[in-house]
Amino acid sequence: MNILELQEEVKKYAATIGIDKIGFTTAAPFHELRNRLVRQQELGFQSGFEEKDINKRTEPALLLDRPESIIAIAIAYPSRMENSVRGKKGERRGIFCRASWGTDYHIVLRERLKLLEEFILARVPTAKLRSMVDTGELADRAVAERAGIGWSGKNCSIITPEFGSYVYLGEMITNIPFAPDEPMEDECGDCTLCLDACPTGALIQGGQLNAQRCIAFLTQTKTSIPEEFRAKIGNRVYGCDTCQTICPKNRKKYNMHQEAFEPEPELVKPILEPMLDLSNRQFREQFGHMAGSWRGKNPIQRNAIIALAHFKEEAAIPKLMEMLLNDQRPVMRGTVAWALGKIGTTASYEAIQAALETEEHADVRLELEKALENWQEETHI
Known part of the structure; x- marks a missing residue:
């Protein structure tokens, strides 16, 4: 042929x-x-x-x-x-990026x-x-x-x-020698909106990304997220769309024609607190068909804790207190310590003080001590 x-x-x-x-x-x-x-x-x-x-x-x-x-x-x-679904006090929601819909x-x-x-x-x-x-x-x-x-x-x-x-x-x-197509001209021009909007400054310059600072990458890691980035994550439980949503070339690009990628609102904007109780099996059953599940439940649960802190969700304090004392994962306990400090109620700091009496993991103790120190400075104790 x-x-x-x-x-x-x-x-x-x-x-x-x-x-x-x-x-x-x-x-x-x-x-x-x-x-x-x-x-x-x-x-x-x-x-x-x-x-x-x-x-x-x-x-x-x-x-x-x-x-x-x-x-x-x-x-x-x-x-x-x-x-789309909306969160509310007592039922705060996170969000998966569009590439996981x-x-x-x-x-x-x-x-x-x-x-x-x-x-x-x-x-x-x-x-x-x-x-x-x-x-x-x-x-x-x-x-x-x-x-x-x-x-x-x-x-x-x-x-x-x-x-x-x-x-x-x-x-x-x-190995078929097809005729090559011509590359397109760059149409970004002088626009720097994506660079300016990046929450963590991960876009160093046009076309150069420091992945170690990128929220999309950070939400997929399995270790503790560096403190400087936590507040920037907001309610994202997986990925980040900021540099795309700000792009003028994406205006009115809705792309609703691919049935396979039609989002399920309750899954792509899940209620945060129930996610903290999911077993590995339950997580796979609910989210396993989504791209954002590939790293397992732990990164998503860690990010959900950060999101609850973002909302200063006082209703989540009992659950977070339970995790602080009983969860076997040091990354979760450390993230909870930080989150309780950010929520900043008397109850959350009492939980931090109680945890300090029994916590043995050095990294978690450091998170607890920092949270307690910040509280003492703010309340002038």
Whole structure:
């Protein structure tokens, strides 16, 4: 079959299986990206979730024998929900970022890439193909940018004219020499709204992110969140959308057409306090189909505690007191100590004093002592 004819067929088929954008690029190494990744590594700006071998992230030939091209795909996800729910005193709610609404995007994109593979193999049985989504070795954004899916914005997201930056990305390396598409011109211009709005200053400059300061990263860690970032997290239990919601290119980009990503309001804006009682099994049953569940319940519960402190939710004090005395996880006890200090009632400080009498873990004791010290300074005791 003629390659150009096949390429047109692939494009048409992609649209029928819910792929919103498709582009093609060569399998040449990503030399410029390599330089940026080395610099990020030197600066300590990486999250640690990335593929550690920079060569694999930038050289497709290490991932497939004699590759000729890469197919990039994008699937849009919604930026707002219908029938949203509101929290209230006594029933405060957290929020999962938009990239965790609906079915885990890894599942959805892998399914559609598999259909695309089957379509190509039915026409070219000798084709070699390797697909990946997010957790694969290649850098999704670099592939999408070079394949003309969109441009790489200052907020470190691919921005598309049609869907803004609310798109999931995936790619397929192949030995079929498809014709490459042209990259898009950068349309960010002089705008710096995302840099200015970032709550923690994680966007160092346009296109450069210090992941160690990024709320989206911090909410996924399993250790105690550094104190300087806790108040910035607000009621986020997973991820952060600030640099996207502020972007002018995302105005009126609602992207409500993908049924798989339709949000369930009670899940994406869960009531916080009940989350603290979930067992591992209950957490998986409720949230396991969402992308935000991938790190398990512990980070989400820690973030829920921080969110309750954000609201100064006095109704949660009995539950937090119980956790402070009985929870087996030092990270939770330490976070609770900080949260009770922020809520700042007499009852919360009495709980801190009581816990100090029995707490043996050094890090938790430090959190308790700091909270007590702050209270004493504020009340002039």
